[in-house]
Amino acid sequence: MKFITSRPKLPPSAAEMADGPWFNMWRKQYWPINELNIDAVLYWYESAEKSIVWRTIVEDVDRFSYDSKEEAKRKIKKRFGEIDDKQSYYTEAPSQGFCLVFKVKSLQRLNLPKPDEFKFPQQGWLSGEHEIAQKWLEMEIADDSTLDEIIPDGIPIERLRQLNNVMAGIPSARIKKIVSQTIRNDTILVKALKDLCHFSCQFPNCNVRIPKKDGGYYIEVAHIEPVSEGGRSVLGNLLVLCPNHHKEFDYGDLEIIEQTIDYLHGKLNGEEFEISLPSA
Numbered sequence: 046m047k048f049i050t051s052r053p054k055l056p057p058s059a060a061e062m063a064d065g066p067w068f069n070m071w072r073k074q075y076w077p078i079n080e081l082n083i084d085a086v087l088y089w090y091e092s093a094e095k096s097i098v099w100r101t102i103v104e105d106v107d108r109f110s111y112d113s114k115e116e117a118k119r120k121i122k123k124r125f126g127e128i129d130d131k132q133s134y135y136t137e138a139p140s141q142g143f144c145l146v147f148k149v150k151s152l153q154r155l156n157l158p159k160p161d162e163f164k165f166p167q168q169g170w171l172s173g174e175h176e177i178a179q180k181w182l183e184m185e186i187a188d189d190s191t192l193d194e195i196i197p198d199g200i201p202i203e204r205l206r207q208l209n210n211v212m213a214g215i216p217s218a219r220i221k222k223i224v225s226q227t228i229r230n231d232t233i234l235v236k237a238l239k240d241l242c243h244f245s246c247q248f249p250n251c252n253v254r255i256p257k258k259d260g261g262y263y264i265e266v267a268h269i270e271p272v273s274e275g276g277r278s279v280l281g282n283l284l285v286l287c288p289n290h291h292k293e294f295d296y297g298d299l300e301i302i303e304q305t306i307d308y309l310h311g312k313l314n315g316e317e318f319e320i321s322l323p324s325a
Contacts, residue, residue: 047173059151066125070138101149246287281306
């Protein structure tokens with residue numbers, strides 16, 4: 046389940062986003078109280094920037110009624126730790142009502158401008174099923190967002206596992222932009238794949254890797270199922286190929302007989318082949 050929530054100002058770092066509990070205190074029992082659950086994807090709109098600036102996942106959540114703000118604060122502290130009782134979300138909250146409190150883990154820094162003329166509902170929450178939310182979240186990812194912000198340093202296969210989870214959740218309308226920032230620009234996903242395959246073409250009996258004059262080797266990463274036909278940038282659909290085999294996959298007579306996350310069996314221009322793929 047996906048949600049968009051609004052705040053006047055948000056922290057600039059992922060650590061600060063995950064640092065303390067977030068909460069809403071309402072006089073009425075608004076709909077997000079029962080709908081928000083652990084593992085929900087939560088997008089954060091910053092009204093000062095007029096954009097969605099964070100994509101997070103909910104790690105813990107609680108909801109309760111309260112008869113005084115002090116009671117609400119005690120319940121939040123017992124479950125989640127101290128809160129800033131000087132912030133307006135507490136000082137201006139109703140003296141009794143309903144509280145939704147949760148902690149999140151940051152996944153990605155974003156820059157998704159608010160659609161023209163759109164105004165948030167009174168409680169500051171929007172369901173991901175809403176027509177406006179769907180269109181909003183399918184906007185292209187910002188040019189200044191990099192996968193390095195999403196994936197921590199580590200051994201290549203660990204980075205692949207984490208990046209695969211991120212890429213699998215990206216709407217299809219944004220895939221082409223993601224490809225332009227990863228496959229085309231040689232960022233962390235591609236580097237990890239190439240490193241895992243020793244910068245060698247995976248097509249059987251090829252193993253070509255092209256030396257570069259400044260050191261290292263040149264190789265490419267291709268989609269098995271093209272992006273134009275709904276292919277996604279996830280493990281099981283990415284293949285390390287030399288330029289010749291890459292073009293053959295793109296323009297040749299390709300027949301896929303069997304494809305799993307770690308195995309590919311097919312025919313390319315009449316030549317049958319089997320390839321082991323980097324596995325999740």
